[in-house]
Amino acid sequence: MSQPAIRTVLGDVPPAELGVCDAHNHLFLASPRLAGRELDDPEAAVAEARAFARLGGAAVVQWTPFGMGRRAGRLAEVSRAAGVHVVAATGLHQAGHYAPALLERVGGRLADLFVAELTRGLHTDDEPDGPTGPARAGLIKVAGAPHGLDAHARRVMTAAAEAHHRTGAPVAVHLEGGTAALDAVDLLCGTLGVPRDRVVLGHVGRSPDPRVPRQAADTGAYLAFDGPARAHHATDARLLGTLAALVGAGHTGQILLGTDTTRPVARASGGEGPGMPHLLSVLRPSLERELGPEVAEAAFVANPARAFAVPW
Template sequence: MTAVRTVLGDIPAEELGVCDAHDHLFLRSPLLPGQELDDREAAAAELRAFRAQGGRAVVQWTPRGMGRRRAELPGLARETGVRLIAATGLHQAAHYAPGALERHTEGLAGKFVADLTTGPVRAGLVKVAGGFHGLDAHARYVMAAAAEAHHATGSPIAVHLELGTGALSVLDLLCGQLGVPPERVVLGHLGRSPDLRAQLRAARAGAFLAFDGPSRAHHATDWRLLDSLAALAEAGFAERILLGGDTTTAGARSAGGGPGMPHLLSALRPLLAEELGEEFAAQVFTGNPARAFAADWRG
């Protein structure tokens, strides 16, 4: 059955609604000491603020071993009325404490499949990560396991691109060598490297392109975003675009002084409607996520 797998069960894709296609409710990494997202009430407040702006769904990309707190997600979804999609997968090796990575990588594909198909809280995607302009051995191993899990379940695969780079290497491995259909791949952080040629090539290949992390001054995000989106739309690829917040620290949440999830709808969506049209805005926030995160689930 073609459906979006949420933490409260599978739903028809057309019921997903206005979606933040890449964010984090909970997150922990040794690369972000003291900046953990581990406050349930703060997560609930952010979801309520997002819903107040018209948001109906959030895709949490936090993978295994990074404090994803899957057991908390169904309660948050019920309390806030926001549909939540959880992730399995693994991030770059640097995001795991010494000794922890080995425990996660053993039998990795089987762990991904189990997260996607068993238990009271099932994941709805596999999160993997590339490196800066390339793929190391860890990335290739994790992506091979993700591809195996996709072939077993139908799951989408969401990819962290380091500073927005390496999209074509990822597609060559996942799609060219491992047989994952490109429309099952979501490439994250495209806006962090304003390389329009690479963005167009990834779109032509058939992948979904996620532009996320708005208002990060040290990335080419907001100030280049409209140029990229306009060029992609003009080239006929509006149906491949996704938008997300990618909130990774408490200070980036709306209650902490950052833009947070509500910024996508309170500031960015009106701008997109004004510059590129209401039809475009509706497509990237509602129609495209419904296609990107739906799957013909097996298991």
């Protein structure tokens, strides 16, 4: 069996070489739901990633899936220019992010599409029948619906599970408002057989129910706490308390941290927000001070190195 590796857009790297990781972010992103707020500027992406790298950042996991303006042909350029590893995603988001015609074209062969992007290369123009580039995906992105799993979510998760079984790739789940975490785990792991430590639950800290992170952690999945620079979110104010409770319950090894930048204005470079640098200039020192350097090292280095490693 091959040794585990993390599949980046510049090739596979040993987990020990991933380094300090932003485990959930977007360098490029476009959707009809976000009209006028696209992340589509390669220079801005490089500037933001460089600002992260200057503080010790070494890797960013881009959760932008197929068909959402991920700029597959530019990701390698950004990685080289910024000096950071970039892990790209295949998969699909909620149905509302796509033209119905595109969903109809790919609907019957989602698993094959995901496997092709994981093993051969990303479709450079987000066309399922178009050419693929040398950059390959390293994870499969799926999404729940608000407070549950609709038919689209179940169809995409079923295809993602098949693609996981054919490749070993991790499955990253967008939880709308932090809801439906247990539904997603029940389907992916209980019904479809994806190992629980191959699932990453995103936005789990955004649920208004403070019991949800602990319930999600008890499933054995990884938990991605993302968007910590959004100071107007109540979940951000209680982030350290939530992490402290998880650490106290023995879940240190499941915690991941990311920025989840979805608008240009949220970036540190050219925007108004603290962006990616916030993870290392503010959050990591706070985590070290409140919970200890070992917890911070686990969340930023050791855990992502395990979560995204696959014996390709």
